[in-house]
Amino acid sequence: MRSCFETARRLAVALLFAATTLAACDGVTTPASAFDPRAAALNLATAGAGGSDMVPHVIRATFGVAADATLILCAPTQAGISVADKYTGTGNVTHAGKSSIAIVFDACTLVLPPGGSAAWTAQGHSTLTAANGDLIYTTFTMTQFVTGDFVLNSFTITGGTGRFANATGSMSGSGWISLTTLKGYFNFSGLITRPNS
Numbered sequence: 001m002r003s004c005f006e007t008a009r010r011l012a013v014a015l016l017f018a019a020t021t022l023a024a025c026d027g028v029t030t031p032a033s034a035f036d037p038r039a040a041a042l043n044l045a046t047a048g049a050g051g052s053d054m055v056p057h058v059i060r061a062t063f064g065v066a067a068d069a070t071l072i073l074c075a076p077t078q079a080g081i082s083v084a085d086k087y088t089g090t091g092n093v094t095h096a097g098k099s100s101i102a103i104v105f106d107a108c109t110l111v112l113p114p115g116g117s118a119a120w121t122a123q124g125h126s127t128l129t130a131a132n133g134d135l136i137y138t139t140f141t142m143t144q145f146v147t148g149d150f151v152l153n154s155f156t157i158t159g160g161t162g163r164f165a166n167a168t169g170s171m172s173g174s175g176w177i178s179l180t181t182l183k184g185y186f187n188f189s190g191l192i193t194r195p196n197s
Helices: 004-020 037-046
Strands: 054-065 071-073 082-084 086-093 097-111 119-129 135-145 149-160 169-177 183-193
Touching: 054 097, 054 169, 071 097, 082 097, 149 183
Parallel strands: none
Antiparallel strands: 054 086, 054 183, 071 082, 086 097, 097 119, 119 135, 135 149, 149 169, 169 183
16 A cells, blocks of 8 residues: 555656646647636626625636746655746736736645645735736635646735726636646636726
């Protein structure tokens, strides 16, 4: 019978290989089902109630590992799991138009639930640059599964510039990443304070 440590070590090797493989890819195609408007509406309800100055906010994007990414070691470090720390993407964002997104992972932790699939949790921050150059700042926590699927545990809008100065809000959502190409997509929805005029 294999020990939990041996199982974690085998998983660590597989994930380390996946995280360090930057294979060429023609791009990521988002399945039509990934952006189901009914799912976005449902996510609005789970994103938290806002005041009368809150408006719906949706981010639909594709992303890949950044050229200047480095690897960060997840806790517990003896498992040997490393993940890329920076990703960049582009997508359509409510109130911001065609936008670019910079995502940074600050820390990660390996999770081995009894009888469940291995996963890792991460925390980080992101900056969204709107079509007009205004910025939206966020912090997040998420869970990544070995299937490539991931879900947000929290996503908080912490401020911004221009129309998004002093913005607040929260979002929920999910996405998928190829563990071989490190490219993927996500669909987040929630509420943001009404942008300034």
